[in-house]
Amino acid sequence: MITQSVSAHLDVEYVACDLCGANDFADVIHARDSNWQYHVESPNSSAPPDDRQWRIVSCNNCGLAYLNPRPTLAAIGSCYPPSYYAYAPGSKVARPRGLQLAKRAMRRAVRRRKWPFSLALGVGGKAVFGDPVTQLLGWVPVGSILEVGCGAGTCLDGFKERGWTTFGVDISAAAMEVARSKGHGAWAGDFVDAPLARGSFDVVWMSHVLEHTSSPLHALRKAHAVLSPGGIVVVFVPNFGSVWTAVFRERNWSLDLPRHLYHFTRSSLEQVAIAAGFRVDRLCTKATQKFFLCNIEKSLNENQFEQWVDHKSAMDAMRRCKGVDHLEKFRGWLESLGQGNQLMLIGTKER
Numbered sequence: 302m303i304t305q306s307v308s309a310h311l312d313v314e315y316v317a318c319d320l321c322g323a324n325d326f327a328d329v330i331h332a333r334d335s336n337w338q339y340h341v342e343s344p345n346s347s348a349p350p351d352d353r354q355w356r357i358v359s360c361n362n363c364g365l366a367y368l369n370p371r372p373t374l375a376a377i378g379s380c381y382p383p384s385y386y387a388y389a390p391g392s393k394v395a396r397p398r399g400l401q402l403a404k405r406a407m408r409r410a411v412r413r414r415k416w417p418f419s420l421a422l423g424v425g426g427k428a429v430f431g432d433p434v435t436q437l438l439g440w441v442p443v444g445s446i447l448e449v450g451c452g453a454g455t456c457l458d459g460f461k462e463r464g465w466t467t468f469g470v471d472i473s474a475a476a477m478e479v480a481r482s483k484g485h486g487a488w489a490g491d492f493v494d495a496p497l498a499r500g501s502f503d504v505v506w507m508s509h510v511l512e513h514t515s516s517p518l519h520a521l522r523k524a525h526a527v528l529s530p531g532g533i534v535v536v537f538v539p540n541f542g543s544v545w546t547a548v549f550r551e552r553n554w555s556l557d558l559p560r561h562l563y564h565f566t567r568s569s570l571e572q573v574a575i576a577a578g579f580r581v582d583r584l585c586t587k588a589t590q591k592f593f594l595c596n597i598e599k600s601l602n603e604n605q606f607e608q609w610v611d612h613k614s615a616m617d618a619m620r621r622c623k624g625v626d627h628l629e630k631f632r633g634w635l636e637s638l639g640q641g642n643q644l645m646l647i648g649t650k651e652r
């Protein structure tokens with residue numbers, strides 16, 4: 302529980318719709334920063350920098366949902382505690398030895414099309430070709446990848462290990478130091494200001510970052526500019542258009558106010574990607590176990606469902622459930638209904 306008194310309010314600003322420029326909006330949800338205590342290392346001694354009811358509004362012209370007012374650019378940094386999870390160092394890149402070297406040689410041979418990909422998949426399995434791009438898109442020649450909002454570079458580690466040329470951008474200078482120490486190209490600052498040559502990447506990876514940017518349209522335009530012709534952007538964001546928005550309401554883990562400045566539905570994400578110049582090849586929802594475990598635990602902690610369930614027995618059931626694949630069927634079922642808690646968009650920069 303939060304014990305400290307609430308500090309002064311942050312500087313905030315009102316903004317027009319990033320997608321259509323209209324200044325005409327309606328309230329959707331009011332919510333406090335209810336995730337802060339989960340982001341910090343010692344929840345008992347820390348309060349969010351601003352305990353106001355933040356407002357998510359929806360543009361009356363195009364439907365884009367966003368935080369309004371929102372912390373100013375100068376103030377937003379204090380909304381991220383130093384222990385924010387994306388900045389954890391993650392695993393170090395393992396030194397190649399023995400089996401690792403054999404796997405690497407095999408990957409290189411296959412990537413150069415010396416072996417048919419399907420044969421290699423059968424022999425080497427997912428462990429060899431299991432980078433996220435291959436899992437999503439099937440065969441993609443290894444090339445250069447830029448991760449926007451890469452934190453300490455944990456995701457890039459997996460790409461590098463599989464032969465990709467890796468580059469990361471993140472607002473955190475400390476995180477960029479860690480990424481650099483692991484051999485990734487790295488630049489600290491706002492992505493839209495990054496000094497990157499046009500057409501220099503084959504893939505731009507943006508996992509749970511677009512909702513944090515001050516302008517998703519500018520961020521995606523920048524991604525479009527730095528991609529080579531035929532290059533691919535992969536975007537993951539929370540799905541504001543799912544039934545879970547209504548179920549978990551202001552306690553929804555995915556709102557993460559005031560760190561999430563935008564809240565996308567299928568329609569608004571697609572509109573922003575098209576406005577940035579992309580051809581949208583795939584747009585679907587993904588469900589994660591973590592979302593449900595976090596949300597249910599959080600709601601139980603805060604007694605959101607106390608009229609329906611006993612807190613203690615529900616928590617016991619949750620603990621038994623953790624780490625087990627009980628939720629796998631449920632996950633697949635949600636995705637087939639388009640009700641996953643995340644949206645995934647794959648777009649191409651046309652030649």
Ligand SMILES: [Zn+2]
Nearest residue numbers: 318321360363
């Ligand atoms: Zn709009």
